Amino acid sequence: MNREINPTSIAPTAANYAHAVLSSAPSAILHMSGSVGIRPDGSIAADVAEQAAEAWRNLAAICNEAGMSLDDIVSITTYAVVGEPLAGVMAARDRALGGRRVASTLITVPALVRPEWKVEIAAIAVR
Numbered sequence: 001m002n003r004e005i006n007p008t009s010i011a012p013t014a015a016n017y018a019h020a021v022l023s024s025a026p027s028a029i030l031h032m033s034g035s036v037g038i039r040p041d042g043s044i045a046a047d048v049a050e051q052a053a054e055a056w057r058n059l060a061a062i063c064n065e066a067g068m069s070l071d072d073i074v075s076i077t078t079y080a081v082v083g084e085p086l087a088g089v090m091a092a093r094d095r096a097l098g099g100r101r102v103a104s105t106l107i108t109v110p111a112l113v114r115p116e117w118k119v120e121i122a123a124i125a126v127r
Contacts, residue, residue, distance in 0.1 A: 001023075001024050002021050002022065002023050002024075002072070002074050002126060003021065003022045003024075004018040004019075004020075004021055004022075004101055005018065005019055005020040005021065005022050006018055006019050006020075007019065013101075015090060015104075016090070016093075016094055016099065016101055017101050017102060017103065017104035018101040018102055018103055018104075019103070020103050021074035021075060021102055021103050021126075023074055023126040027126045027127060028066075028067075028068070028126070028127050029124065029125070029126050030062075030063065030066045030068055030072070030124065030125040030126075030127075031124055032059060032062050032063075032122060032123045032124065032125070033122060034077075034079065034120040034121060034122040035055045035056075035058040035059050035062070035120065035121050035122070035123075036051065036055055036058075036112070036114075036117045036119070036120050037050065037051025037052060037053070037054035037055045037058075037117070037118075037119065038054065038058070039054055044116050044117070046116075047088070048080065048081070048084040048085060048088055048089060048118040048119055049085070049087075049088025049089065049091065049092060050088075051117070051118050051119050052078075052088060052089040052092035052093070052119045052121070053092045053095070053096075055092075055119060055120065055121045056070070056092055056093070056095075056096035056121070059073075059096070059121060059123055060096070063125055066125070067127075068125045068127050070096055070097060070098075070125075071098075071100065072125040072126060072127045073097065073102050073123050073124065073125045074102055074103060074124055074125065074126050075102055075103040075104070075123065075124040076093070076102055076103070076104050076105070076121055076122065076123045076124075077104075077105045077107065077121070077122045077123075078093070078104070078105070078106045078107070078119065078120070078121045078122075079107050079108075079109050079112065079119065079120045079121075080106065080107070080108055080109070080118065080119045081108070081109060081110070081111060081112060081117075081118045081119070082108045082109065082110055084118050084119070086106070086108075089106075089119055090106075093121075
């Protein structure tokens with residue numbers, strides 16, 4: 001079972017995420033590498049929000065293959081290229097997680113490995 005940790009003795013989070021997520025053992029832990037918005041046919045959208053949505057679809061497929069779902073994600077790290085609008089990236093996260101809050105870090109970077117990549121999302125799921 002995973003439980004949000006959001007102490008009332010500290011400032012609330014800056015967006016729709018949890019300060020921490022506590023997972024009770026024993027558990028299966030899935031560490032997912034950074035996922036970018038590459039479609040199954042190898043194409044990639046030009047829009048960062050579309051790339052983020054595709055990255056979330058990729059993470060969902062990885063979870064499914066491991067016998068988990070996006071509901072099991074407890075932590076994400078998102079890397080977005082500087083200058084790209086972050087609202088679409090955050091909206092894609094909120095849609096994918098159904099509004100459920102997880103531990104989340106968003107980092108802007110000058111570039112990702114390939115110039116067409118605008119966002120990359122790594123995740124940890126626990127069940």
